[in-house]
Amino acid sequence: MTTAVAPKHTSPFLSVSKHRMEALSDGVFAIVMTLLVLELKIPELARNVSVGDLGRALAHEAPVFFSFAITFMFASLFWYLHHVLLNFLTEFPRKLIVLNLAFLMFVSLLPFSVGVQGHFLRNPLAQTIYFSNQFAIATFLLLQWRLAHHLSVVTDPSGNDSRIFNVRLIALPVGTVLAIAVTWVNSIFSYYAFMMVMILSRAYTTRKYRKN
Amino acid sequence: MTTAVAPKHTSPFLSVSKHRMEALSDGVFAIVMTLLVLELKIPELARNVSVGDLGRALAHEAPVFFSFAITFMFASLFWYLHHVLLNFLTEFPRKLIVLNLAFLMFVSLLPFSVGVQGHFLRNPLAQTIYFSNQFAIATFLLLQWRLAHHLSVVTDPSGNDSRIFNVRLIALPVGTVLAIAVTWVNSIFSYYAFMMVMILSRAYTTRKYRKN
């Protein structure tokens, strides 16, 4: 995967190889995905607790487990999108480094925002923190993509794959902003609002670009 | 290990390289194996505690240590099986990504399910949670294997190595389901039931395929 092409935009010494940026990113994602399990606490009960009591104690953790699973999916999605973005790049220009590190910083905040959301599931502020985190991640991904176009380091920028990816990257911040708006009306519907944007954007790209 | 063969099933931009899927997986496994040690708590005793008191306090942690060791072995086993599975693949088709991420999600739940089992060692519900986690991991491994066959990305799918691996991957979910059933009768025997299935499946493959 590591391209041997000489970078155009920076001194070879001051540039970062795609390989090491991937290694750091994969490390951060692996930790973020796994740290979430620390939110799942073992119930403090006697060692000879009855099945019923243990079951009830674990049932209290269901919302935490639910947000763990949902967020594992989001972290996976961002990992995949980040991977696809790097697939498109012919090199990793120095100017993208800061955007990528900001992206990773908000990725590493996921366990916190998920913990807050998992504890206060129907609190619109908790939902806002959660979706704002996702918004920041998605935005720094989109900014990397746009800057990469601007610096002309994207392979086949007008191809169908590139255009589909573009729509997807725009749909994410739009969906999270909509989710934040909806959560202040009804916190339960925020997820559905987000999902609706995702599904619509996918339907749009399928209709528009898959035909050709 | 990273194959340079052009993927058949997906656009090269939207596909994930075996290399990065390995990097993410190795990261998750490394963390899961290491996080377990957090279950081992340092006894809260005076700094000048006697040898006898420290010994007694640490002896209380023996079951936790035991489940740490057992689970390190299970995580190692799954890491190895995942490695072998990727060895067989000529490419990493996009459709496998979701199955692989679901596999990793249940791998990252291991510290929790092991913690529950370590705290409530003779509770059948705790044992069920533990073996259900293993069942989910094993099943997503098996599903990847089956889908890879379906997509024709398996090297030498009718060879002996492939058949032996197939039996092993089927034995794991069977063994965990049996362990869950047995734990509700006698929680102590659940491990033995699981181990019995493993040993039988190994004896079967040795007899059937190693001869040729």
Next chain:
Amino acid sequence: MTTAVAPKHTSPFLSVSKHRMEALSDGVFAIVMTLLVLELKIPELARNVSVGDLGRALAHEAPVFFSFAITFMFASLFWYLHHVLLNFLTEFPRKLIVLNLAFLMFVSLLPFSVGVQGHFLRNPLAQTIYFSNQFAIATFLLLQWRLAHHLSVVTDPSGNDSRIFNVRLIALPVGTVLAIAVTWVNSIFSYYAFMMVMILSRAYTTRKYRKN
């Protein structure tokens, strides 16, 4: 990135490849960047807490969040400088291993020193611990750089890129020492002192070396 050149300074068996030193370093950096989020505690409030109460509880965490963000940036900066340093090296001599591991040791102390600083933001001792940690990291980076010159394993050591990097590596320990001095006069100005040294050193290199 991994150079296949035969090392000059050590037996090939006893030497460490750049690749594995990078892998260990990237792992440590990924963890350090992510561990910081553990300092952000989820408020212990009722699940049906009001938006106002949750907001006030989270506002108390603002200084911790602030130092998390600042330190993510510092860890990112050190990761980048470490990357650039390795870019300059034609091989990784055995004598650098100890310096690099000492560098990583102080990098892994960052979550602690940041935690201390985040909790006692206006305490000059807390600030001193924080900047001393940064000083140690920067110094071990500088020592690696100097030793690499001494061992003649730096590519183009008298080139402009190399000279600019040299000024930057010297500016960091100077800036942190100044910040430590300033914090005992006025803890608020310590950051500004540090930043001033960074900006001045950058202005100096731009004026002196970018022209040519």
Next chain:
Amino acid sequence: MTTAVAPKHTSPFLSVSKHRMEALSDGVFAIVMTLLVLELKIPELARNVSVGDLGRALAHEAPVFFSFAITFMFASLFWYLHHVLLNFLTEFPRKLIVLNLAFLMFVSLLPFSVGVQGHFLRNPLAQTIYFSNQFAIATFLLLQWRLAHHLSVVTDPSGNDSRIFNVRLIALPVGTVLAIAVTWVNSIFSYYAFMMVMILSRAYTTRKYRKN
């Protein structure tokens, strides 16, 4: 680093590449080195605590800091020895996998055994746990080395580098066993006993093999 040589000892599908074994090992080492910092607790004091009180509170952590530093060095040493061992191997035979995973398991116990030792610094049982952990790590390294010789996968097994490495790998378990014996007489001298074995073994190899 990844050798493309066809493995002699196992089916290519069932074998593990050196590359992935390195990746898992580097991950575990990076986490173990970094987890230790979790032993360093931020003092629970008022935010406007005086410099004197904060200093006294942090001074109480000196032994923990000391064992963090010592153990970072040990983990670094084992990482380096593991790296050298893999440098010598022409392939990674399947039979070594279990030994390597057992090695990693005891590496991941380091934060626990160090925590115990750091809390009960003059308790011979705590010292015994600490050095037993080091003994287990060293022994599984030695067993890998011996088995690799037995399987004839070591490059230049009778060369000087190989012989020096052999002496070093034998010195480690000897030194830890001596340290355990000494700790029951005087816990302070256990480190010196260990260090003495290390220095003697180094003097021996320098005298015997460096001359040629």
